[in-house]
Amino acid sequence: MKITLNEAAEKLKSVEKILVTAHINPDGDALGSTLAMYQALKQLGKSAQIYIDDVMPANLNFLPHIEEIKRPTENEKFDADLILVIDTAPDRIGKVENLTNAPILNIDHHITNKNFENDIYIDSNAAASCEIIFEICKELGVKITKEIATCLYTGIATDTGFFNYSNTTPKTFRIAAELVENGVEPNYISEQVERRKLEDVKIMSAALQTMEIYFGGKVAGLFIDEEVSKIAENTEGLVDLIRVIDTVDVAFVLKYKDENNIRASLRSKSANVSEIAKKLGGGGHIRAAGCTFNTNFEDAKNILLKTLGEYFA
Numbered sequence: 660m661k662i663t664l665n666e667a668a669e670k671l672k673s674v675e676k677i678l679v680t681a682h683i684n685p686d687g688d689a690l691g692s693t694l695a696m697y698q699a700l701k702q703l704g705k706s707a708q709i710y711i712d713d714v715m716p717a718n719l720n721f722l723p724h725i726e727e728i729k730r731p732t733e734n735e736k737f738d739a740d741l742i743l744v745i746d747t748a749p750d751r752i753g754k755v756e757n758l759t760n761a762p763i764l765n766i767d768h769h770i771t772n773k774n775f776e777n778d779i780y781i782d783s784n785a786a787a788s789c790e791i792i793f794e795i796c797k798e799l800g801v802k803i804t805k806e807i808a809t810c811l812y813t814g815i816a817t818d819t820g821f822f823n824y825s826n827t828t829p830k831t832f833r834i835a836a837e838l839v840e841n842g843v844e845p846n847y848i849s850e851q852v853e854r855r856k857l858e859d860v861k862i863m864s865a866a867l868q869t870m871e872i873y874f875g876g877k878v879a880g881l882f883i884d885e886e887v888s889k890i891a892e893n894t895e896g897l898v899d900l901i902r903v904i905d906t907v908d909v910a911f912v913l914k915y916k917d918e919n920n921i922r923a924s925l926r927s928k929s930a931n932v933s934e935i936a937k938k939l940g941g942g943g944h945i946r947a948a949g950c951t952f953n954t955n956f957e958d959a960k961n962i963l964l965k966t967l968g969e970y971f972a
């Protein structure tokens with residue numbers, strides 16, 4: 660059931676032990692929003708623990724308290740009054756869903772989130788879940804410390820491509836300004852987030868070699884197949900390298916994650932890639948979306964291109 664921001668805040672006030680989680684393959688917004696909420700709950704005297712069923716991306720290990728995030732082990736249980744699922748519907752939290760049967764509170768900004776079985780606060784105009792968490796902190800009377808502000812700013816900066824994407828609103832800047840007033844150093848955060856290992860830059864060069872152009876230049880894709888994926892640990896930001904091509908509307912990266920687990924990330928300048936991703940069982944935002952194929956790499960490539968072809972051919 661959809662609830663208001665105030666009702667979500669009241670729910671959090673009414674419980675003592677909260678399990679906080681976000682989606683697998685966590686990004687700056689997933690980690691920034693869970694870490695900010697975690698600190699906010701502790702400030703309110705609550706007991707809280709973050710669980711995320713994945714490894715942490717190396718370029719985000721500067722986030723305050725990231726080392727306190729746990730990954731669930733097989734058959735592990737966690738006693739909680741509430742699971743707070745942020746930045747995704749509860750179907751992308753991996754093994755975290757087995758930790759407890761506690762009721763779910765869902766907070767998200769993805770327009771494709773159709774989880775109405777649980778209490779959900781959704782604001783699809785928010786550029787990042789971190790914008791919503793900022794507002795909940797205000798509602799809860801939480802003091803925005805420098806550490807909380809750093810987490811929130813990182814989520815907003817990463818989900819907006821450092822205030823470049825079309826989801827950036829006047830409100831985004833107002834919240835960011837207040838976070839800077841609370842101690843955030845934007846240059847430090849951009850240096851940390853954009854930091855790459857030499858290996859990763861070599862991967863960028865290898866990944867760019869796989870580029871293919873389709874539909875008269877309107878679509879560009881990179882193909883991180885099983886072979887390339889062995890060296891390509893971090894594919895963050897690859898899609899932005901080809902999105903800049905002047906003729907390109909849709910840029911995508913197709914990545915081998917596992918056998919029959921092929922992930923596509925799509926970005927666009929004007930096409931609604933959320934619609935395209937939805938056709939393929941995925942979701943996301945109008946200009947940034949993704950989907951997973953439970954097929955081999957070649958089939959995933961063919962299905963994706965066929966679907967893109969319906970828009971561009």
Ligand SMILES: [Mn+2]
Pocket residue numbers: 688689746768786787788818
């Ligand atoms: Mn997000």
